[in-house]
Amino acid sequence: MTRVWVWLIALAWLPLGAIAVSAESRLISFETVLQHCNAPCAMPEDYESKAALTREAARRILPKLLEAAGVAPEKAETALTFGGYLLRTNPSLLMEVEAGAEEAARLAAMTGYVFRQESVLVWRLKGDEACTGAVRISFPDVTLTSALAQRFFETAASRHAGLGGGYTAFGNEMIFLNLSGEEGAYSGLDDAAFAAALGEAAKGFTPAAKAERQDCAEAALISNDWQEEREGDAYLRLIADEGLAGELAELQTEHAASAAAGD
Numbered sequence: 001m002t003r004v005w006v007w008l009i010a011l012a013w014l015p016l017g018a019i020a021v022s023a024e025s026r027l028i029s030f031e032t033v034l035q036h037c038n039a040p041c042a043m044p045e046d047y048e049s050k051a052a053l054t055r056e057a058a059r060r061i062l063p064k065l066l067e068a069a070g071v072a073p074e075k076a077e078t079a080l081t082f083g084g085y086l087l088r089t090n091p092s093l094l095m096e097v098e099a100g101a102e103e104a105a106r107l108a109a110m111t112g113y114v115f116r117q118e119s120v121l122v123w124r125l126k127g128d129e130a131c132t133g134a135v136r137i138s139f140p141d142v143t144l145t146s147a148l149a150q151r152f153f154e155t156a157a158s159r160h161a162g163l164g165g166g167y168t169a170f171g172n173e174m175i176f177l178n179l180s181g182e183e184g185a186y187s188g189l190d191d192a193a194f195a196a197a198l199g200e201a202a203k204g205f206t207p208a209a210k211a212e213r214q215d216c217a218e219a220a221l222i223s224n225d226w227q228e229e230r231e232g233d234a235y236l237r238l239i240a241d242e243g244l245a246g247e248l249a250e251l252q253t254e255h256a257a258s259a260a261a262g263d
Contacts, residue, residue: 026104028095029121032057036226051091068247082146083168089150108222109238119223133178133191134217135198142207156201162187
């Protein structure tokens with residue numbers, strides 16, 4: 001889903017599907033396995049090891065990040081989930097925060113900086129500030145797993161390469177967002193064609209899959225090109241607080257050390 005988710009006080013750690021998104025909240029989807037390292041580092045390759053690292057990051061690092069950001073305990077709920085990027089499914093964290101678009105984007109920049117991610121997705125269905133085409137894929141007869149999601153992801157990409165960019169899991173659904181950049185949709189498809197291609201992928205898929213077009217979602221990728229801005233400058237510009245940036249840099253170092261040690 002990247003380019004193209006014990007608070008020291010109290011952190012709600014919820015099973016996937018327990019988050020009920022309110023009209024005032026947004027979702028932030030992000031991975032914690034480092035995508036870019038300042039020094040040589042070996043990250044796990046298998047799914048279970050990545051999931052273990054993600055759980056540890058949620059337990060050790062995320063509470064400190066939220067505390068530094070001044071996010072009250074009751075304003076954030078987090079679930080362990082999974083998502084896809086470039087035909088690969090990985091564990092991720094899904095965090096619901098009661099925040100406006102600007103505040104949520106800033107918090108996303110903080111997570112992207114600390115966990116050294118290429119990008120972090122801020123989104124919600126039925127958006128009112130912007131409109132991004134979205135399709136929900138549900139599985140009426142079975143529970144969605146990372147393996148099932150990966151298989152559907154591959155099936156979708158076989159229908160059109162543009163569908164292999166990414167998805168996020170929410171409850172028992174896969175959410176495909178037709179994200180756009182300065183040059184148009186990353187998928188190369190307009191919203192109608194995007195939905196139609198996913199509908200074709202769902203037909204005949206086993207177990208039964210249902211595609212439902214969501215006309216309007218609010219979604220944005222908060223990104224940093226680590227090859228060009230090696231210190232996370234794009235994130236830091238959005239954070240815009242030198243004192244906070246210093247605290248986050250310490251968390252970044254702590255997370256990298258913990259991940260490299262396999263803690």
